[in-house]
Amino acid sequence: MVSPTSCGSKQSGPGRTAFVFAVGWQHGLVAHFDLCVIGTGSANTILNRRFAKHKVALVESGRFGGTCLNVGCIPTKMFVYPADLAETPGPAAGLGVDLELQGVRWEAIRDRIFGRIDPISEKGKVWREKSDNITLISEEAHFVGPRALDVGPAGTVTADRFVIGAGSRPVIPDLPGLGSVRYLTSDTVMRLDRLPASMIIVGGGYVAAEFAHVFHAYGTAVTVEADQTASR
Numbered sequence: 752m753v754s755p756t757s758c759g760s761k762q763s764g765p766g767r768t769a770f771v772f773a774v775g776w777q778h779g780l781v782a783h784f785d786l787c788v789i790g791t792g793s794a795n796t797i798l799n800r801r802f803a804k805h806k807v808a809l810v811e812s813g814r815f816g817g818t819c820l821n822v823g824c825i826p827t828k829m830f831v832y833p834a835d836l837a838e839t840p841g842p843a844a845g846l847g848v849d850l851e852l853q854g855v856r857w858e859a860i861r862d863r864i865f866g867r868i869d870p871i872s873e874k875g876k877v878w879r880e881k882s883d884n885i886t887l888i889s890e891e892a893h894f895v896g897p898r899a900l901d902v903g904p905a906g907t908v909t910a911d912r913f914v915i916g917a918g919s920r921p922v923i924p925d926l927p928g929l930g931s932v933r934y935l936t937s938d939t940v941m942r943l944d945r946l947p948a949s950m951i952i953v954g955g956g957y958v959a960a961e962f963a964h965v966f967h968a969y970g971t972a973v974t975v976e977a978d979q980t981a982s983r
């Protein structure tokens with residue numbers, strides 16, 4: 752990772768090739784790369800052996816690994832399985848098997864999930880940091896000119912080629928009164944401290960539907976608000 756306090760040079764170890772980027776990069780100079788990849792979600796998977804001889808900048812402003820790993824497909828599916836288990840007594844009774852749900856331990860479910868996911872993200876980050884040809888820049892990137900990217904305190908990156916894998920992010924709808932209440936998004940709801948007694952889910956897409964199933968199964972009273980404005 753390049754930070755404002757590091758000097759923009761790669762560490763070298765026994766048997767590893769070191770190369771040094773523009774000295775003083777953090778003081779306004781520009782570092783040039785063969786390839787610059789923005790985002791560590793699916794874009795991170797592009798960087799395989801074919802790019803081993805390329806000088807690559809990998810820029811990530813959030814959690815390493817992107818949406819699917821950290822706040823998307825993977826954790827949601829890990830919440831869905833316990834939700835399906837919690838709802839099993841209903842259909843099981845119709846088959847002549849009487850089960851009883853004794854409780855749902857939200858903290859245990861949440862901690863198991865992120866206890867597995869967070870180390871994967873961290874390992875991926877460390878692996879890239881140790882790479883000889885890739886410089887991981889943990890900053891938000893903004894294009895400031897043709898093939899020129901401002902990466903905050905880390906300086907400016909130019910590159911022959913760019914891959915933009917910046918994904919998407921939750922949009923806060925313009926709903927009257929929303930600003931006066933505490934609300935969560937799909938990025939934050941999975942790390943709640945406690946299971947809420949009730950919840951209004953604004954939206955009618957698959958993400959909303961999935962969270963409605965999960966929280967309902969865990970015992971939260973869920974209302975889904977999915978009119979055309981909300982689900983846009």
Ligand SMILES: Cc1cc2nc3c(=O)[nH]c(=O)nc-3n(C[C@H](O)[C@H](O)[C@H](O)COP(=O)(O)OP(=O)(O)OC[C@H]3O[C@@H](n4cnc5c(N)ncnc54)[C@H](O)[C@@H]3O)c2cc1C
Nearest residue numbers: 790792793811812813817818819823824891892917918919
């Ligand atoms: C709750 C939820 C459940 C989902 N479930 C499924 C599912 O079951 N199946 C499925 O196929 N899809 C699912 N998705 C969608 C899937 O997660 C996304 O389509 C996919 O992760 C997008 O990948 P990406 O690489 O395009 O972007 P991302 O994975 O979002 O990666 C983009 C990265 O770029 C970084 N970034 C953005 N802007 C900048 C910047 N200016 N500078 C530096 N870095 C930047 C971000 O921090 C992020 O890490 C789900 C999404 C959500 C939110």
